[in-house]
Amino acid sequence: MTEDISKSSNFTDPGMPGMVGDWASDKQAFDMPWGKLMMWIFLLSDTFIFSVFLTAYMNVRISATDAWPNSSEVFALTIGGVTLPLLLIAIMTFVLITSSGTMAMAVNFAYRGDRRTTALLMAATALLGASFVGMQAFEWTNLIVHEGVRPWGNPLGAAQFGSIFFMVTGFHGLHVSIGVIYLAIVSFKVARGDYEKKGYAIVEITGLYWHFVDLVWVFIFAFFYLW
Amino acid sequence: MSSTTGQEHPIGIYLKIWLLLFVLSACSYMVDFYGAQGYLRWSLILIFMFLKAGFIVAIFMHLSWERLALKYVLLVPPIAILVLISLMSIEGEYTNLTRHVFFER
Numbered sequence: 001m002t003e004d005i006s007k008s009s010n011f012t013d014p015g016m017p018g019m020v021g022d023w024a025s026d027k028q029a030f031d032m033p034w035g036k037l038m039m040w041i042f043l044l045s046d047t048f049i050f051s052v053f054l055t056a057y058m059n060v061r062i063s064a065t066d067a068w069p070n071s072s073e074v075f076a077l078t079i080g081g082v083t084l085p086l087l088l089i090a091i092m093t094f095v096l097i098t099s100s101g102t103m104a105m106a107v108n109f110a111y112r113g114d115r116r117t118t119a120l121l122m123a124a125t126a127l128l129g130a131s132f133v134g135m136q137a138f139e140w141t142n143l144i145v146h147e148g149v150r151p152w153g154n155p156l157g158a159a160q161f162g163s164i165f166f167m168v169t170g171f172h173g174l175h176v177s178i179g180v181i182y183l184a185i186v187s188f189k190v191a192r193g194d195y196e197k198k199g200y201a202i203v204e205i206t207g208l209y210w211h212f213v214d215l216v217w218v219f220i221f222a223f224f225y226l227w
Numbered sequence: 228m229s230s231t232t233g234q235e236h237p238i239g240i241y242l243k244i245w246l247l248l249f250v251l252s253a254c255s256y257m258v259d260f261y262g263a264q265g266y267l268r269w270s271l272i273l274i275f276m277f278l279k280a281g282f283i284v285a286i287f288m289h290l291s292w293e294r295l296a297l298k299y300v301l302l303v304p305p306i307a308i309l310v311l312i313s314l315m316s317i318e319g320e321y322t323n324l325t326r327h328v329f330f331e332r
Contacts, residue, residue, distance in 0.1 A: 011294060019295040031294055044301055051308040055315050062319030065326045072259050090256045097252060101245035104287045111235045204234060204289075211287045215280055222276035226259050227269070 033201045036208070043212045046175075050216050053168050054223055060160045069156035071225050074147065075139070089225050092135050093217065096176075099128035100214040103183075103207045110203035115190055118203060122187035125210060129180040136173050140166075165224070172220055175213050182206060234289045244286045251279050 011031035013021050022029050030037050061068055077087040106121035143149040143165075147156065151163040186206045189195065195202055255275040258268060285291040290298060 015295060019299065022294060022296045030297055032297075037297075040297065040301060044304060047305060048308065051305070052311070055308070055312050058312065059315040059319040059322075062316060063322035063326065065323065065330065072262075086256065086259055090252070093252050093256075094249065097245070097248045100248070100283065100287055101241060104241040104245070105238065107234065108236070108238055108241065208288055211283055214287075215283050218276055218279045218283065222255065222272050226255060226272045 033199075033205075036201055036205050039205045039208050043208060046212065046216075050168075050171070050219070053171065054219060057164045057168060057223065060164055061158075064158040064160050066158040068158050069154065069161050071227070074143070074156060075225060086225055088135060088139055089221065092132055092139075093221055095128050095132050095135070096214050096217050099125045099132070100211055102128065103210045107204045107207045110190070110200035113200075115193065118200070119187050119191035122183050122190065122203070122206070126180050126183035126187060129176050129183065129210075129213075133173060133176050133180065136169065136176075140169075168220060168224060172213070172216055175216065179210050179213050182209065234292060236289075236292075240286060244282050248279055248282060251275050251282075255279075 011022065012018070022031070072085040075089055076083050076085045078084075079087070102121045103125045106118050106125065109117040109121060148154060149156070149162045149165070151166055153159040154162050183206060186202055190200075190203065252275075255272060258271045258275070263271060290301065
């Protein structure tokens with residue numbers, strides 16, 4: 001009997017019959033370490049949090065009667081007399097994508113058992129993340145000190161701009177900051193050899209979180225800065 | 228459990244996707260740089276956004292290699308968000324209308 005159950009779903013059948021088999025057997029339904037599944041479930045819940053924030057932003061922007069500040073001009077940087085729209089935001093985007101790339105490579109090297117390269121790539125990811133937070137701090141300072149943007153109003157247009165901007169990018173920045181700490185800890189433990197027995201699924205789990213942070217930025221970049 | 232070997236793929240695919248994400252980001256930046264407006268701007272923004280999001284989830288987060296059971300767990304619930312977005316856009320239009328009616332009497 002036990003043999004039949006283990007045979008009925010060994011996570012090999014593809015497609016819909018495979019999914020029914022995964023769920024129908026009296027055993028683990030998902031073919032992965034529990035930590036990875038829990039990270040996915042957490043990320044799904046986080047998807048809802050950010051979606052609700054961005055939906056709130058949409059609602060507030062539609063209902064505002066004053067003109068919405070032109071993000072292309074608000075976030076422009078002037079370098080050597082040339083004003084470039086969204087330059088800092090573009091650099092932040094490239095930094096975050098690069099960090100996602102180094103993270104993906106770290107996961108790859110972790111499963112190959114190359115501890116040193118994994119730890120180095122994760123440390124590089126953490127550094128890129130930290131520089132992202134730094135640029136965001138610069139951007140916030142610029143908005144608060146020079147543009148006079150406050151959560152309750154601003155000289156550029158609709159008063160709702162400040163509150164929704166600080167909430168959405170602040171919450172994302174918090175995620176990046178936590179991710180940097182998370183990466184630093186796991187990178188250190190990888191280098192020390194803590195996962196030699198347990199296996200390197202932890203690097204993939206950390207990677208999932210980090211790619212999610214990048215994913216959220218894709219949506220913020222599109223809806224907040226470009227729209 | 229049985230086959231928890233993890234995700235192993237050739238390194239080349241990550242480099243290609245990385246490059247692709249760079250190009251797509253540059254494209255969406257160009258939308259703003261060249262100041263495309265109206266429906267052209269919005270559709271370009273959305274196309275580049277969904278392409279980037281799709282590649283990150285499918286390749287970097289390895290979702291395209293996962294079992295269908297996990298794909299459905301992650302991709303079906305967000306349909307509720309689409310319902311929320313449509314409801315809130317109707318609500319926003321209504322609020323905007325009432326504000327205009329009230330403040331411009």
